Amino acid sequence: MSKLYKNMKMVGSVFMIAIVFYLASRLVYYLYSLKNKNGFSNYSLDHAGLYPRADTVPILTGDYKYTGNKNVSDNSYSEIWWHYPIFKEGSYKQITNNLRYWKNPDEGTCVRAEFCGALYEDQENKSNIVLPLPESPDGPGPRVNYYRTDVNVFPHTTNDFPGLY
Secondary structure (H helix, E strand, O other): OHHHHHHHHHHHHHHHHHHHHHHHHHHHHHHHHHHOHHHOOOOOOOOOOOOOHHHHOOOOOOOOOEOOOOOOOOOOHHHHHHHOOOOOOOOOOOOOOOOOOOOOOOOOOOOOHHHOOOOEOOOOOOOOOOOOOOOOOOOOOOEEOOEEOOOOOOOOOOOOOOOOO
């Protein structure tokens, strides 16, 4: 009976060590994942930029041409407001204030107006005019949003009532 008791005690201690090891590994994983929650680095300077370039040129220099000016401009709020795009609402031309290609990041909403027009030059971009899609093509497959799927994806559909299967 004592030999069986020793074996049970050894199995219990091995089992307890395995549980402690598992919990410790889960704790380490959890603490590591807190650091990179949602892809952020919790305000650490892991990806602060390459020195000295990150300290000498503005952040959007790769996308917009830098003027080289190291001073602020003489702009005031009464001069910059008209740079913000405002289009007529309710247009069938599908024109919105959401521009895809900006000519300059200084779009009239600079906080401290002196920063508008100080760092970047205007650039020529693609057109911001959005054309609506043509009518969806007829086809044998069921329509999902604008496009048609393969016929064999939804085998129980009919073209008579595409929403009812």
